[in-house]
Amino acid sequence: MLLSRPGGSPRLLLLGACLLWAQSCLSQQVLSGQKICYGDSTHPCYMIAYFQDLSRRVGFQEARQGCEMEGGGLLSLESEGEQKLIESMLQNLTKSGPGISDGDFWIGLWRSGEGQTTSSACPDLYKWTDGSSSLYRNWYTDEPSCGSEACVVMYHQPSANPGLGGPYLYQWNDDRCNMKHNFICKYGPEDILEKELGDRADAHHDVQATVPTKKPHDTSKPEDRFPVVVTETGGLIPNLIYVVIPTIPLLLLILVAFGTCCFQMLHKREARRNCFNDSSPLSSECLAEHLDSNL
Numbered sequence: 001m002l003l004s005r006p007g008g009s010p011r012l013l014l015l016g017a018c019l020l021w022a023q024s025c026l027s028q029q030v031l032s033g034q035k036i037c038y039g040d041s042t043h044p045c046y047m048i049a050y051f052q053d054l055s056r057r058v059g060f061q062e063a064r065q066g067c068e069m070e071g072g073g074l075l076s077l078e079s080e081g082e083q084k085l086i087e088s089m090l091q092n093l094t095k096s097g098p099g100i101s102d103g104d105f106w107i108g109l110w111r112s113g114e115g116q117t118t119s120s121a122c123p124d125l126y127k128w129t130d131g132s133s134s135l136y137r138n139w140y141t142d143e144p145s146c147g148s149e150a151c152v153v154m155y156h157q158p159s160a161n162p163g164l165g166g167p168y169l170y171q172w173n174d175d176r177c178n179m180k181h182n183f184i185c186k187y188g189p190e191d192i193l194e195k196e197l198g199d200r201a202d203a204h205h206d207v208q209a210t211v212p213t214k215k216p217h218d219t220s221k222p223e224d225r226f227p228v229v230v231t232e233t234g235g236l237i238p239n240l241i242y243v244v245i246p247t248i249p250l251l252l253l254i255l256v257a258f259g260t261c262c263f264q265m266l267h268k269r270e271a272r273r274n275c276f277n278d279s280s281p282l283s284s285e286c287l288a289e290h291l292d293s294n295l
């Protein structure tokens with residue numbers, strides 16, 4: 001039957017609205033880790049951004065902007081103590097909670113000048129993005145390899161077989177800056193302090209190496225905050241959301257179709273009843289009904 005469907009265009013509108021709504025919900029999933037602080041307020045805080053979903057990992061500059069948007073910077077590692085603290089954070093996240101696995105982390109060490117990559121000077125050209133003058137380094141064997149690699153990650157490949165320099169865990173590697181990785185940010189009151197110290201150090205170049213790092217060597221009492229890892233697609237609930245939201249338009253469509261169908265059946269029945277009640281001048285509708293029922 002070629003009835004014009006009364007619900008046609010509103011249904012399309014409705015469908016469009018549903019799709020738009022679902023899309024805006026999905027795009028609102030912003031990147032938000034949680035800062036974890038150790039010790040008192042003179043110590044920096046850290047944020048580990050780990051993405052289980054490979055497609056959400058980011059390039060170096062994007063990671064840097066991500067940290068700076070929140071008033072911090074990509075992680076600078078200024079002492080072995082600080083390195084060990086981050087290792088411990090990552091270990092704890094690997095073992096428990098949301099459970100992170102393979103995926104390297106950008107840290108705030110890089111070589112900005114592309115031209116000056118010649119020879120043996122290269123390793124000395126790496127600088128901390130937050131202005132720290134710390135000379136602490138924790139390169140993996142044979143790193144940095146320089147060349148086209150100018151941005152540094154902390155290895156985190158717990159399930160990979162160890163290489164020549166041992167497991168690919170926590171030591172540093174330079175990588176191409178547009179590669180996609182997780183990242184770690186550093187925030188805190190020391191940002192200001194560090195700047196002052198840095199400026200002072202710049203004024204007296206001989207003091208540079210002794211820029212103090214009263215860093216969280218003693219991390220005995222971490223505040224009772226839980227590390228929040230950015231894993232939008234990690235848990236069960238986010239996965240459910242991904243499944244449920246796209247099906248909403250479909251469900252609505254089915255509902256509307258069902259409603260239209262019911263309405264038409266009711267309408268038909270009504271028309272038929274009217275025909276029986278008042279059968280004298282057969283309207284075209286009634287005629288159609290009679291023909292229908294006689295067939």
Ligand SMILES: *[C@@H]1O[C@H](CO)[C@@H](O)[C@H](O)[C@H]1NC(C)=O
Nearest residue numbers: 085086088089092219220222
């Ligand atoms: C890691 O976990 C251990 C044991 O729960 C805890 O003592 C330690 O402080 C944690 N390390 C960090 C950096 O949170």
